[in-house]
Amino acid sequence: MTPVHEAARSALTTTVLRDAASSGGWAYFAGKTPRLEPTLWALAALSHAPDLPRPFPDLAAPHLRFLERAQRADGLLVDAPGMPPNLAWNGLAATVLAAVAPDATPLLGRIVAGIIAVKGLRVANEPGGAQNNELQAWPWLPDTFSWVEPSAWCVLALKKAARSSASTARVQEAEAMLRDRQCTGGGWNYGNASALGQDLRPYVPTTAAGVLALQEQASTPDAGKALAWLESSRLSEPSSMALSLAALALHICGRPVDDVLQHLATGVPRTAERGNLHHQAMALCALTLDVHNGQVFRV
Numbered sequence: 001m002t003p004v005h006e007a008a009r010s011a012l013t014t015t016v017l018r019d020a021a022s023s024g025g026w027a028y029f030a031g032k033t034p035r036l037e038p039t040l041w042a043l044a045a046l047s048h049a050p051d052l053p054r055p056f057p058d059l060a061a062p063h064l065r066f067l068e069r070a071q072r073a074d075g076l077l078v079d080a081p082g083m084p085p086n087l088a089w090n091g092l093a094a095t096v097l098a099a100v101a102p103d104a105t106p107l108l109g110r111i112v113a114g115i116i117a118v119k120g121l122r123v124a125n126e127p128g129g130a131q132n133n134e135l136q137a138w139p140w141l142p143d144t145f146s147w148v149e150p151s152a153w154c155v156l157a158l159k160k161a162a163r164s165s166a167s168t169a170r171v172q173e174a175e176a177m178l179r180d181r182q183c184t185g186g187g188w189n190y191g192n193a194s195a196l197g198q199d200l201r202p203y204v205p206t207t208a209a210g211v212l213a214l215q216e217q218a219s220t221p222d223a224g225k226a227l228a229w230l231e232s233s234r235l236s237e238p239s240s241m242a243l244s245l246a247a248l249a250l251h252i253c254g255r256p257v258d259d260v261l262q263h264l265a266t267g268v269p270r271t272a273e274r275g276n277l278h279h280q281a282m283a284l285c286a287l288t289l290d291v292h293n294g295q296v297f298r299v
Contacts, residue, residue, distance in 0.1 A: 024066030075114030091153030120146030186229030
């Protein structure tokens, strides 16, 4: 670990601990309303962070109560009453809770049941179209079309938190959808691999999510192609989000990430200046890989 790496990790830990909401949860920016996404990344990051002021289960307790208050009758979490559930963040929630709070059985079990119950819309295939629109994975919001990121997070969630015939069937179809939507050069765009006859380019965050979802298949042609693209493009998007996800996915698949972490650590002052707690928690999660070895996101 370099001095820059160590300083970045220490600063991020201080910030994430300091800016937690007193009622539980984390907001995207300090002092704002707590939201699901930054809360989940903060819990993932702190679960193995060194030098915590008290044991992680005690520290996590008010934030788990925040997640419990966010749960609807159907098991899915929402950012605020009356808002629709975001399936990507529910997949992230089940993934994180399965790793850092396995004793939160009722909360986790209801999220998993809610995830299994939601399917992306089935749409008729276009004549001669290359994409199979009948495959049903997960949408961002219920009653809409399947997209790559929510599908990837929900696949990862069910692999970590559920082993049943229902979850296996959902995972298999979602994996088929991910393979169907893979870009020509490897990796994933946000939704389709092409539009209006034009191939679309993959992006680092979406590809990293897809690689995490298919991590145990890294030696297969499709997943291996995505992993190779991610490895070659790992520094092409310098945001803390892209670098953090790339580091996690590559490390879990056994690829070197020292240069990714160095770029991430060097950029921490800029990330901190912008004040986004979500991105700072993601960076902290990646910069503690030497401690947790990616266990939160490892199948």
